[in-house]
Ligand SMILES: Nc1ncnc2c1ncn2[C@@H]1O[C@H](COP(=O)(O)OP(=O)(O)O)[C@@H](O)[C@H]1O
């Protein structure tokens with residue numbers, strides 16, 4: 216039998232990457248990364264207001280450039296053997312579309328309007344709307360938040376839609392429907408973006424849009440109208456059915472087949488979020504806890520429906536049948552800032568250098584700063600009186616979402632230098648992780664092993680060792696540099712019928728683990744003391 220090839224595309228927060236992978240062996244034969252050009256310039260964003268928007272042109276350019284780039288070195292023979300493409304993206308990253316599924320920002324009249332663009336997961340402009348939804352849901356006949364941990368977040372679909380409809384009359388008039396980035400970009404490849412007929416991702420719908428089979432789909436029109444009459448009728452323009460990522464969304468359209476030099480026989484798989492496909496790429500198995508550690512963390516656990524499905528897990532980002540693999544319950548949690556906390560601190564130091572000494576000096580410093588601070592911090596002792604910080608620089612995603620919370624640092628004195636603060640920030644991200652792990656265990660969900668993927672997991676032994684010490688659990692790091700894109704390629708292989716199940720795709724295409732961090736017994740007790748201090752500082756800041 217001839218080998219077949221699949222393409223996995225991973226749209227992250229800052230960049231998009233594509234892999235061309237041998238579906239029989241898992242060997243990557245082509246790869247390409249593209250940074251979003253408008254996003255890189257900070258366009259359409261206002262961090263002080265937590266506004267983060269992405270232009271659909273950044274996505275389209277990324278799609279074309281990465282797939283063509285990844286295919287650039289392959290032979291014509293191999294091109295003909297490409298059978299599937301699947302895409303993961305960040306989420307909840309919804310955008311308004313017209314009747315044809317065209318994002319409003321692709322129309323000339325909306326091309327510079329941030330409200331006509333995709334609203335990135337980390338945009339928290341809809342805090343008030345999320346709170347209103349929570350207040351209503353908790354007093355409604357059926358609590359629509361029960362399968363998303365009991366708290367709806369401003370990072371998610373409905374809160375973002377409502378906020379945008381409230382503030383922008385033009386979007387109100389022209390938005391026929393709304394699509395998640397992962398649904399739209401997958402649909403684009405098939406040439407059918409009709410919002411009424413595209414196959415929407417179970418993962419996106421279940422974790423972020425309150426879709427559940429028990430509710431016959433999305434929350435009722437009555438509920439949405441009570442939340443705000445601006446939402447009245449929108450349910451009819453959305454969807455009832457959802458699809459898991461082992462299924463096709465369609466075939467490559469003639470236009471895209473031409474653009475990419477591929478055949479229209481290529482199957483395009485149903486999209487999903489980066490973390491969920493990343494978990495597949497990291498060879499998730501029941502009760503393994505896969506952490507995608509980068510700008511933020513997204514944590515995924517998968518368990519047999521019959522074992523956990525009847526329980527409601529408090530304070531996480533949802534429990535969704537099939538969000539990772541069909542037939543399994545996918546549970547999601549995470550931290551809104553992880554590497555972003557280190558990036559914030561690095562920016563604090565390099566900012567004045569840029570102003571006073573210029574770009575070259577600042578760029579040189581910026582490249583060396585986090586590795587340097589990590590090396591310095593690794594040499595510091597761990598003592599019960601160390602500086603304590605909170606990781607809530609972009610609010611708290613889990614446990615118990617609250618994006619109005621802010622970070623804090625306590626215990627500074629004249630002897631506190633940058634390395635000590637950096638160490639405290641790294642520990643803060645590890646303590647935030649510990650509070651998530653503790654919540655799963657308190658809620659009766661066992662964690663059998665911890666697997667890490669993502670930029671920070673690959674780049675920082677210091678962070679990963681601290682995390683192992685704080686969690687008091689070993690952590691395996693997946694070998695794949697691009698585990699999310701590899702997971703997307705595995706999903707494509709199932710959607711295209713090469714492998715019968717996700718498990719079979721993982722067995723054939725998985726690349727295993729290349730590092731393992733073990734807790735250092737001499738630090739475990741001190742970290743327990745520091746963790747209690749972290750919890751006390753958190754309670755103080757939160758006013759509990
Ligand atoms: N050496 C390092 N140690 C710790 N964190 C790092 C290091 N280098 C980069 N980071 C952090 O990695 C994050 C980016 O992670 P990455 O996984 O590459 O991107 P994304 O989250 O967009 O997919 C940034 O927030 C940055 O602060």
Ligand SMILES: O=C(CO)[C@H](O)[C@H](O)COP(=O)(O)O
Nearest residue numbers: 228305306488509510511513
């Ligand atoms: O919540 C998510 C998925 O469910 C986000 O997509 C994710 O956290 C974004 O991650 P990053 O940019 O850190 O890769």
